[in-house]
Amino acid sequence: xxxxxxxxxxxxxxxxxxxxxxxxxxxxxxxxxxxxxxxxxxxxxxxxxxxxxxxxxxxxxxxxxxxxxxxxxxxxxxxxxxxxxxxxxxxxxxxxxxxxxxxxxxxxxxxxxxxxxxxxxxxxxxxxxxxxxxxxxxxxxxxxxxxxxxxxxxxxxxxxxxxxxxxxxxxxxxxxxxxxxxxxxxxxxxxxxxxxxxxxxxxxxxxxxxxxxxxxxxxxxxxxxxxxxxxxxxxxxxxxxxxxxxxxxxxxxxxxxxxxxxxxxxxxxxxxxxxxxxxxxxxxxxxxxxxxxxxxxxxxxxxxxxxxxxxxxxxxxxxxxxxxxxxxxxxxxxxxxxxxxxxxxxxxxxxxxxxxxxxxxxxxxxxxxxxxxxxxxxxxxxxxxxxxxxxxxxxxxxxxxxxxxxxxxxxxxxxxxxxxxxxxxxxxxxxxxxxxxxxxxxxxxxxxxxxxxxxxxxxxxxxxxxxxxxxxxxxxxxxxxxxxxxxxxxxxxxxxxxxxxxxxxxxxxxxxxxxxxxxxxxxxxxxxxxxxxxxxxxxxxxxxxxxxxxxxxxxxxxxxxxxxxx
Numbered sequence: 001x002x003x004x005x006x007x008x009x010x011x012x013x014x015x016x017x018x019x020x021x022x023x024x025x026x027x028x029x030x031x032x033x034x035x036x037x038x039x040x041x042x043x044x045x046x047x048x049x050x051x052x053x054x055x056x057x058x059x060x061x062x063x064x065x066x067x068x069x070x071x072x073x074x075x076x077x078x079x080x081x082x083x084x085x086x087x088x089x090x091x092x093x094x095x096x097x098x099x100x101x102x103x104x105x106x107x108x109x110x111x112x113x114x115x116x117x118x119x120x121x122x123x124x125x126x127x128x129x130x131x132x133x134x135x136x137x138x139x140x141x142x143x144x145x146x147x148x149x150x151x152x153x154x155x156x157x158x159x160x161x162x163x164x165x166x167x168x169x170x171x172x173x174x175x176x177x178x179x180x181x182x183x184x185x186x187x188x189x190x191x192x193x194x195x196x197x198x199x200x201x202x203x204x205x206x207x208x209x210x211x212x213x214x215x216x217x218x219x220x221x222x223x224x225x226x227x228x229x230x231x232x233x234x235x236x237x238x239x240x241x242x243x244x245x246x247x248x249x250x251x252x253x254x255x256x257x258x259x260x261x262x263x264x265x266x267x268x269x270x271x272x273x274x275x276x277x278x279x280x281x282x283x284x285x286x287x288x289x290x291x292x293x294x295x296x297x298x299x300x301x302x303x304x305x306x307x308x309x310x311x312x313x314x315x316x317x318x319x320x321x322x323x324x325x326x327x328x329x330x331x332x333x334x335x336x337x338x339x340x341x342x343x344x345x346x347x348x349x350x351x352x353x354x355x356x357x358x359x360x361x362x363x364x365x366x367x368x369x370x371x372x373x374x375x376x377x378x379x380x381x382x383x384x385x386x387x388x389x390x391x392x393x394x395x396x397x398x399x400x401x402x403x404x405x406x407x408x409x410x411x412x413x414x415x416x417x418x419x420x421x422x423x424x425x426x427x428x429x430x431x432x433x434x435x436x437x438x439x440x441x442x443x444x445x446x447x448x449x450x451x452x453x454x455x456x457x458x459x460x461x462x463x464x465x466x467x468x469x470x471x472x473x474x475x476x477x478x479x480x481x482x483x484x485x486x487x488x489x490x491x492x493x494x495x496x497x498x499x500x501x502x503x504x505x506x507x508x509x510x511x512x513x514x515x516x517x518x519x520x521x522x523x524x525x526x527x528x529x530x531x532x533x534x535x536x537x538x539x540x541x542x543x544x545x546x547x548x549x550x551x552x553x554x555x556x557x558x559x560x561x562x563x564x565x566x
Contacts, residue, residue: 419483
């Protein structure tokens with residue numbers, strides 16, 4: 001009943017109340033309450049808006065304090081009614097209660113018949129994707145290209161990709177097989193070369209002769225390639241008509257010289273191995289040490305001690321003044337070289353004839369100590385023989401005339417060549433020089449004629465004349481004259497040459513040496529003969545192509561760059 005107020009609050013006598021927009025509602029008094037349809041008409045015609053927010057903090061403030069009420073898959077929106085607070089709404093593609101755990105859940109758009117897919121619809125979190133079935137092409141969208149059945153057109157792209165990857169796989173596989181076979185063939189080739197070059201013979205000598213184990217090293221081709229940076233141009237120490245010498249650094253940081261010859265006589269393999277074994281035993285301070293060899297290459301490689309200060313040839317004939325090459329040092333170099341050659345001739349188990357003695361094969365180390373080098377032309381002489389018959393080999397200007405005409409090689413051939421070296425030291429002139437007059441062209445002939453005509457001091461180097469005494473110059477000149485005798489039997493032995501040179505050295509150094517001390521000088525020379533003890537020898541590849549070498553055998557001529565001599 002409208003007028004029945006028994007069930008209302010005492011503070012409010014109203015029977016009905018509702019929410020609505022005040023401007024859109026017109027109250028007609030008691031008639032409205034008596035009208036049975038009033039309530040329904042009023043609810044339908046009067047708009048009602050409920051606007052509310054959570055708390056009185058903004059989204060950023062709520063997040064900072066940790067009291068944000070928004071659950072998973074929802075976002076916070078600040079109030080836009082002017083009242084502080086915020087509301088939570090579900091993210092796009094989600095629905096549910098954003099204030100209650102677990103929050104909003106994903107909408108499966110594929111179940112909605114109004115989705116945009118005409119092909120295959122795939123639901124994703126918060127969204128969906130469209131695609132076409134197998135055998136159809138397109139983007140699967142109603143407002144896009146849709147889906148069309150594939151034609152029988154040839155799949156060019158797929159075919160191209162398949163061919164490309166297939167070719168790449170074949171290329172990689174073929175390259176791998178190539179290097180595998182190449183490495184295998186290289187190993188076989190090196191093994192074959194090792195045997196052909198006498199490797200088994202050398203190993204047999206090392207095995208049966210324990211003394212050689214530490215002295216004869218067999219290097220692998222790979223070791224020497226690494227040591228020379230694959231035989232790089234900047235590692236070349238010298239180059240000649242028949243070979244090249246490289247500077248190498250071994251894995252133990254030893255610096256060595258590696259001789260790479262161009263030719264090798266296969267008939268001489270056994271002799272070559274014997275020479276290597278014997279020469280590695282030589283341990284003379286004035287002979288370049290042979291450290292070992294490599295037999296895995298077409299031509300065996302020889303590994304030597306590295307000598308850094310160049311050749312005597314370049315020190316004598318090089319440009320500029322050589323301040324260290326005093327008379328005393330000339331005598332010392334000559335005596336050391338003669339002592340080393342004497343040792344090779346008479347003190348080794350098997351005598352060795354160098355066969356290419358020249359100033360270019362006399363090296364100098366950092367302390368200007370003499371080192372006899374390059375035994376590429378040397379020959380071993382059996383103890384019971386005094387000479388051997390060989391192809392003539394040597395350097396013109398140093399070559400023994402008797403050996404040149406008879407091919408009979410003896411130790412006196414080295415004596416003749418050494419006599420030329422002494423003449424170089426005294427005169428500072430080259431053994432052969434086509435730029436000189438015909439009389440002076442050949443140093444040996446010019447020196448002997450000058451000595452006979454008593455005009456020797458005119459051809460000697462001025463420094464030699466200044467620093468040497470008259471007796472010394474006369475004595476060493478007579479020694480050169482005897483060494484250059486055309487008849488080998490009339491030449492002195494290298495031992496006699498070494499003793500005489502050592503005597504001249506000690507005579508020069510002795511404090512009471514004088515021109516009037518003949519008796520003392522005689523006693524001194526006698527004592528020197530007893531004191532002389534000549535040692536050791538070995539080999540080295542350095543030489544110089546300043547001279548003209550004969551066309552027989554292995555040429556050892558090498559040219560040293562200027563930086564090697566510094």
